[in-house]
Amino acid sequence: MSKVLRLVLGDQLSQSLSSLGDIDRNSDTVLMCEVMGEVTYVRHHKKKVAFILSAMRHFADTLCEEGISVDYVSLDDPENIGNFTGEVARAVTRHDAERLIVTAPGEFRVLEEMQNWETDFGIAVEIRQDDRFLCSPEMFKRWAAGRKQLRMDFFYREMRRHHDVLMVEGKPIGGKWNYDIENRERPDPSRQVPAPLQFLPDETSQTVLELVENYCADHFGELEEFGFAVTRKQALQVLDHFIVNRLPVFGTFQDAMIEGEPWMYHSHIGFYLNVGLLGPGEVITSVQNAYEMGIAPLNSVEGFIRQILGWREFVRGIYWLKMPGYASQNFLAADRPLPDFFWTGDTQMNCLRQSIGQTQKYAYAHHIQRLMVIGNFALLTGLAPKFVNEWYLIVYADAFEWVELPNVSGMVLFADGGYLASKPYAAGGAYINRMSNYCQNCRYRVAEKNGSDACPFNYLYWHFLIKNRDKLGNNARLGMIYRSLDRMSEEKQQTIMDDSRHFLNGLA
Ligand SMILES: Cc1cc2nc3c(=O)[nH]c(=O)nc-3n(C[C@H](O)[C@H](O)[C@H](O)COP(=O)(O)OP(=O)(O)OC[C@H]3O[C@@H](n4cnc5c(N)ncnc54)[C@H](O)[C@@H]3O)c2cc1C
Numbered sequence: 001m002s003k004v005l006r007l008v009l010g011d012q013l014s015q016s017l018s019s020l021g022d023i024d025r026n027s028d029t030v031l032m033c034e035v036m037g038e039v040t041y042v043r044h045h046k047k048k049v050a051f052i053l054s055a056m057r058h059f060a061d062t063l064c065e066e067g068i069s070v071d072y073v074s075l076d077d078p079e080n081i082g083n084f085t086g087e088v089a090r091a092v093t094r095h096d097a098e099r100l101i102v103t104a105p106g107e108f109r110v111l112e113e114m115q116n117w118e119t120d121f122g123i124a125v126e127i128r129q130d131d132r133f134l135c136s137p138e139m140f141k142r143w144a145a146g147r148k149q150l151r152m153d154f155f156y157r158e159m160r161r162h163h164d165v166l167m168v169e170g171k172p173i174g175g176k177w178n179y180d181i182e183n184r185e186r187p188d189p190s191r192q193v194p195a196p197l198q199f200l201p202d203e204t205s206q207t208v209l210e211l212v213e214n215y216c217a218d219h220f221g222e223l224e225e226f227g228f229a230v231t232r233k234q235a236l237q238v239l240d241h242f243i244v245n246r247l248p249v250f251g252t253f254q255d256a257m258i259e260g261e262p263w264m265y266h267s268h269i270g271f272y273l274n275v276g277l278l279g280p281g282e283v284i285t286s287v288q289n290a291y292e293m294g295i296a297p298l299n300s301v302e303g304f305i306r307q308i309l310g311w312r313e314f315v316r317g318i319y320w321l322k323m324p325g326y327a328s329q330n331f332l333a334a335d336r337p338l339p340d341f342f343w344t345g346d347t348q349m350n351c352l353r354q355s356i357g358q359t360q361k362y363a364y365a366h367h368i369q370r371l372m373v374i375g376n377f378a379l380l381t382g383l384a385p386k387f388v389n390e391w392y393l394i395v396y397a398d399a400f401e402w403v404e405l406p407n408v409s410g411m412v413l414f415a416d417g418g419y420l421a422s423k424p425y426a427a428g429g430a431y432i433n434r435m436s437n438y439c440q441n442c443r444y445r446v447a448e449k450n451g452s453d454a455c456p457f458n459y460l461y462w463h464f465l466i467k468n469r470d471k472l473g474n475n476a477r478l479g480m481i482y483r484s485l486d487r488m489s490e491e492k493q494q495t496i497m498d499d500s501r502h503f504l505n506g507l508a
């Protein structure tokens with residue numbers, strides 16, 4: 001009987017994983033390894049490292065309870081070589097393995113590494129498709145073929161039809177594909193935001209927290225108040241808690257931000273979906289059931305399902321379609337290094353201080369903070385895609401390259417020249433003021449357009465449009481804005497440029 005080694009990576013913590021499908025409990029071994037190379041190729045947030053390692057250890061325990069033999073290599077094992085190739089090589093020898101089976105990884109970099117293994121180890125290596133998604137890379141490729149620009153809305157409709165989600169007799173429930181007209185209300189600070197469901201670290205998590213404190217002392221972020229779910233059972237509880245307590249107003253307050261309320265009405269399940277503790281199909285079914293049982297209204301349910309069935313699958317499709325070239329795109333030739341406050345939160349711009357501060361603390365910020373506060377700042381100030389991508393990959397516990405890169409390079413930085421988004425998500429301070437209460441406690445004044453007290457987003461917005469006119473001037477969706485710019489006096493435009501130059505020089 002040939003001896004089979006089955007490698008399970010840190011974001012493959014699903015019992016339905018393709019590489020485990022036909023496991024022979026009598027002869028096969030599952031290999032799981034914590035390798036320093038993965039912890040430090042970008043120096044991930046401490047809480048992110050602790051979350052993944054603890055979830056891995058719990059998953060290994062679950063497999064053992066199922067009678068599966070697991071060879072688990074911990075980060076502090078003195079023999080640990082520190083990278084996948086080295087650890088798999090050791091395990092192949094240790095188990096005298098004749099075959100290696102693995103599910104395709106979520107990052108192109110790791111796939112490239114795996115593609116050398118057959119030669120490296122001289123054994124058969126089978127890389128199986130990751131079927132934990134609702135659209136395979138091949139299906140996405142077929143959908144994208146011949147389209148110059150990809151639009152999520154059309155993809156999402158296809159996915160609704162294909163998976164029969166929120167459909168009745170071939171038509172969208174309620175008659176519309178999208179209910180955003182009822183969503184995205186201003187925040188209501190008088191409403192009590194429900195506390196998120198958090199878990200006290202058990203013994204396994206405590207051991208991991210100590211390990212991370214020792215091995216990642218100089219990484220970004222705080223370890224205190226670790227409350228992530230680390231098992232499937234806990235992740236399911238988080239999902240249920242969301243459905244009952246937050247989903248009913250998810251759509252309404254989807255874009256709202258309130259000082260001191262990092263979790264708002266979001267689901268906080270991205271972490272668990274991305275490491276495999278939850279699957280997208282079961283999440284969509286639960287949310288659809290909640291609609292049918294009258295727990296949540298259609299505007300929230302549709303808005304939420306669109307994020308998972310639409311955006312999540314769409315960005316993954318783009319990643320696998322466009323890699324490796326996508327990572328080096330820089331359409332706007334942005335080249336500024338990150339300001340220090342991205343690492344410290346020490347800035348007088350309150351919206352950024354709040355968003356980065358909570359990122360340090362929780363390894364979490366919700367979509368609008370990522371997109372319209374931090375991302376908007378990165379876009380308007382011309383921060384280099386390479387550094388911005390690295391930052392987002394480091395700081396969020398749900399960040400894996402397949403989902404982080406298209407969101408940052410495509411959605412935030414317009415670095416792909418409009419392949420993912422039809423126009424840059426650029427905005428002045430008025431947007432942040434409308435969707436948050438951050439401006440009330442800011443040293444800058446959102447109503448002022450120029451001068452040392454003016455909200456920097458106000459002049460940086462116009463500076464961005466002026467500076468990138470040769471690249472963006474023909475964008476149909478920006479036509480009206482460029483016409484407003486043309487109506488501005490030369491003197492006003494000069495003031496904008498002067499204020500922006502002064503601000504940007506201060507960043508350096
Ligand atoms: C600059 C930037 C970087 C991002 N980086 C990541 C990342 O590294 N990992 C990640 O999972 N998401 C990323 N997102 C998408 C989104 O912000 C997060 O998925 C979301 O904030 C996670 O929190 P939540 O689970 O509470 O999400 P909710 O707001 O409750 O949404 C539910 C789920 O929908 C999915 N989703 C929503 N929006 C997107 C999107 N744009 N792309 C992919 N999935 C989406 C996620 O799985 C999320 O868990 C990024 C967005 C931006 C603008």
Ligand code: SF4
Nearest residue numbers: 349351429439442455
């Ligand atoms: S005034 Fe400007 S910088 Fe200050 S919180 Fe508002 S948007 Fe942010």
